[in-house]
Amino acid sequence: MKVSIRKISEITGFSPATVSNALNRKRGVNAETSEKIFRVAEELGYRMEEKIKKIRFVIFRRSGLIIDDSPFHPAVIEGVEHQAKSMGYETVFCHVDINDAQYQMQINEILSDTESAVVLLGTEMLEEDFEPFTQAKNKIILLDGWSDRYFFDSVLISNTDSAAKAVEYLAGKGHKDIGYIQGDFRIQAFRYREIGFKRVMERYGLPVRPEYIATVGTRIETAYEGMKRYLDETPVIPTAYFADNDTIAIGAMRAIKEYGYGIPEDVSIIGFDNISFGAISDPPLTTINVYKREMGETAVRELVLAIEDPKKVRMKIQVCTDFVERGSVRKI
Structure with missing residues (x-):
């Protein structure tokens, strides 16, 4: 039987409006109330319908030594934007800098936005940077990054x-x-x-x-x-x-x-x-x-599959490369 907001309201003692606001992560509901409502909703098996309206492309910056002014990443971004548009999603771009005083607040906001799914550009991410992203309330896929400790849907270079x-x-x-x-x-x-x-x-x-x-x-x-x-x-x-x-x-x-x-x-x-x-x-x-553009396109396709099927098995997809022979090598 489908669990209703009214049922959660009866058990928690909070009004249906408060329950709805908490489940939709709207402002005005304190953390203690929200936690209780989510706990009861989870116990009852309540599931919200996911209404993803946009793909959020998050560019993670640790030092900028790789991604700043890189000729590599514009092609990846182009692939993400093109594929998202073809599948009916708006693309929103944002940067997060681990050295920024507002970093944690930015991350919390991004990962609690249930109306967006996240493509995370992890080129500059080190192992210790991944842990906060395991707490995401929305769907997330890692692009051009790798974690040995945590398991994300990922698209990366071989x-x-x-x-x-x-x-x-x-x-x-x-x-x-x-x-x-x-x-x-x-x-x-x-x-x-x-x-x-x-x-x-x-x-x-x-x-x-x-x-x-x-x-x-x-x-x-x-x-x-x-x-x-x-x-x-x-x-x-x-x-x-x-x-x-x-x-x-x-x-x-x-x-x-x-x-x-x-x-x-x-x-x-x-x-x-x-x-x-x-x-x-x-x-x-x-x-x-x-294949930079293709990596971006693949990331969006896999992300949308995860949105449509919550039981989808997580995958790490390695994109193969080609060798380009030019003039900088001689035969001995």
């Missing part, structure tokens, strides 16, 4: 396999001394790309030499400066590098050439993401193509 593919390509071109240019802000995606790098190095019996690992900034300028510092301290460099992403690779390439090395004559390099700058760099950058 980072480990894709990085492995890049390093296998270098090994197949005859490179035995392969280095790694890593971003100093170790987002989850970079950590899993590092696993792919090390996995292939071990498979081919190639040593991961500490002197061949350069730690640099995650913007073109800071990657360039970091690579210069590394080259100042490293008299011998490997014949090839895998870089965490294209932005890092492009900055590092500039430094490498300034120090008199030819690319790919002296050193080869592979990036990740296939941003547009890579196609016109000198030389054009060999990279991993990520």
